[in-house]
Amino acid sequence: MTQKNEVRIGCGAGFSGDRLEPAVILAEKGDLDYLVLECLAERTIALAQKRKAADPSQGYDPLLERRIELLLPLLKQNKIRLITNMGAANPVAAADKIIGIAKRLGISIKVAAVIGDDVLEHISGDEIAMETGNSISWSGQTVSANAYLGAEAILPALETGADIIITGRVADPSLFVAPLVHEFGWSLDDADMIAKGTVIGHLMECAGQITGGYFADPVKKPVENMSTLGHPFAEVYRDGSAVIGKVDGTGGTITLATAKEQLLYEVTNPYQYLTPDVSADFTTVSLKQDVKDRIKVTGGSGSKKPSTLKVSVGYKAGFTGEGEITFAGTNALERARMAGEIMHERLNDQFPGLRVDYVGHTSVHPTSLAHDHKPYEVRLRLAGKAATADEAAIIGQEVEALYTNGPAGGGGVRKYVNEVIGIVSILMNRNTAKSSVVVKEYEY
Structure with missing residues (x-):
């Protein structure tokens, strides 16, 4: 050539x-x-x-x-x-x-x-994840390993x-x-x-x-x-x-x-x-x-x-359940917060680490950068992890129930259940x- x-x-x-x-x-x-x-x-x-x-x-x-x-x-x-x-x-x-x-x-x-x-067939489960320093032994939950x-x-x-x-x-x-x-x-x-x-x-x-x-x-x-x-x-x-x-x-x-x-x-x-x-x-x-x-x-x-290759390992990490509802008009933030508190009391024991977001106010940063700002509309989002899809669906169901069991004026409910694929990285001898x-x- x-x-x-x-x-x-x-x-x-x-x-x-x-x-x-x-x-x-x-x-x-x-x-x-x-x-x-x-x-x-x-x-x-x-x-x-x-x-x-x-x-x-x-x-x-x-x-x-x-x-x-x-x-x-x-x-x-x-x-x-x-x-x-x-x-x-x-x-x-x-x-x-x-x-x-x-x-x-x-x-x-x-x-x-x-x-x-x-290289999935070469994964033993004893490999150490670069992100955590722990073994990747998920006992049958690994779905992929690609060098x-x-x-x-x-x-x-x-x-x-x-x-x-x-x-x-x-x-x-x-x-x-x-x-x-x-x-x-x-x-x-x-x-x-x-x-x-x-x-x-x-x-x-x-x-x-x-x-x-x-x-x-x-x-x-x-x-x-x-x-x-x-x-x-x-x-x-x-x-x-x-x-x-x-x-x-x-x-x-x-x-x-x-x-x-x-x-x-x-x-x-x-x-x-x-x-x-x-x-x-x-x-x-x-x-x-x-x-x-x-x-x-x-x-x-x-x-x-390097003498090693990076390997991306995918594994089944359970399910996420989500629910969203919008509050608009006067006192929108206060009503959204009331709904969030209701959801936290109802669900936190079942979903430790339940996430409550006020989209448009504190959905990205945990505290508002403008404390005196009161939005005219707020979308409340609840999200949590569960072992099964049926359990994850409970979050969206409870948010939907706010239509008649929560503060006034909620609307536009959407609910989701998604399987979560987790990713970690390991190193493997490049000759493998x-x-x-x-x-x-x-x-x-």
């Missing part, structure tokens, strides 16, 4: 529920070599494992079909390779679904599914020549590191080069966040045209430097401020940002605003990759997770 000196990668999604249009615009007008869709989070994959357990043909991203139907003609027309973790708990079923879409659209396609991140694979697992899929590479759980920056290693011929043992690629991947992985999404504040940090927020692309060079931009005419903005916020996003130690590929030092990164909506990225250094590639192909 002739190695390139420049590769352009776009990020069309930063989470499972991201908007569809920005990826389409990147595929149409971004002049891309690769398009990445990063659609997987810890809880997302645990829920996907539940869907797969109920139906072995499921377990991939719920929006996969809609995204692929929109993107596939553009990917083929513009010779763009797609890399995505929309395979979630079932990359092979996802590949089969893509083949089915290609047949329906009359488009030849080759799909490579990366598997091996599912964060790295670029090394994706490279064989790229080498098949597949148009679409679909993975399960891989580290977010690795989705970007892999094509750079593939195109530039970087060594996976060159920690500094892999760190530079990781910096670029980390800046790109949340898509619209670096173009002003989540960053925006209409008072302190205004961002224009948020309704047409564009997603980013990176022009990456062989030396590991890059320019991050967005398609002209799309909304949002790329500035030093948006780039710095994203660089530090979810980073607990900027001197040692650990991925399966490298231990990256973000303090050696330099950002420079070249022109409007263009940031030049240089620097980044690294050291040897054995990745491989399954290729699916359709010739029109």
